[in-house]
Amino acid sequence: MSGSRVIHATDDGWAEVDVRRYKDRGGPFLDVVRHTLLGGPGAEPDLAFEVRYFEVAPGGYSSLERHAHAHAVMVVKGRGTVRLSDHVEQISALDVVYVAPHEVHRFEAHETECLGFVCVVDRERDRPELVDEGDVAP
């Protein structure tokens, strides 16, 4: 068994991939779920990175945070915005976002559409630091 495989998309995620409500960091966020697609703990030890899919429900948003590791993101469903420090930009399907190390960032879904994106990170990485809204003017 080589480990190669196809993980088929389903109506609500991917076959045999658990969905996790994204509440493990205890930060101020709303309606975000995570699917770890490839390279999670114990999987694909040959990958130096992890591939995750996040879906933010309409009106939801991710934590405002920063960390030393970078994010490589591609939007694959819906639309919304990304906040990068004091800059907010519209994003939609196939747009790519690079979040550089230590950049304060947040992903937010449109009020009436979800925002689904793939996010690739180094396997070895630091934990995010939550940022207070008051510390960074949008």
Add this chain to the structure above:
Amino acid sequence: MSGSRVIHATDDGWAEVDVRRYKDRGGPFLDVVRHTLLGGPGAEPDLAFEVRYFEVAPGGYSSLERHAHAHAVMVVKGRGTVRLSDHVEQISALDVVYVAPHEVHRFEAHETECLGFVCVVDRERDRPELVDEGDVAP
């Protein structure tokens, strides 16, 4: 300048991302183009990986090849098949493919639809070895 940025999708690719016909390896392939989205040579030195987008035109296919580095793939446009050693599987939007180290593989578009996919690889990686059709029965 932190380097963070949004790279917007356009009608035929991404803003400020060059498209390259994929003929640099001289292998038997047909109608494949590559867009290096993040982490290419000289870019994003903090990323341990590269994010590329490949689009195979209807009826086209990538080289039959293998290498020590793994591929993490997500289909984002169209449909087709992936061949993993002697196994061929249908793939379409949002399906994920993990190509393990040394696995012989080829991506092929449907006859009437393109196959567009994101492919993440380690930044440091070996060069692909082309495989002769006769060496691996499909």
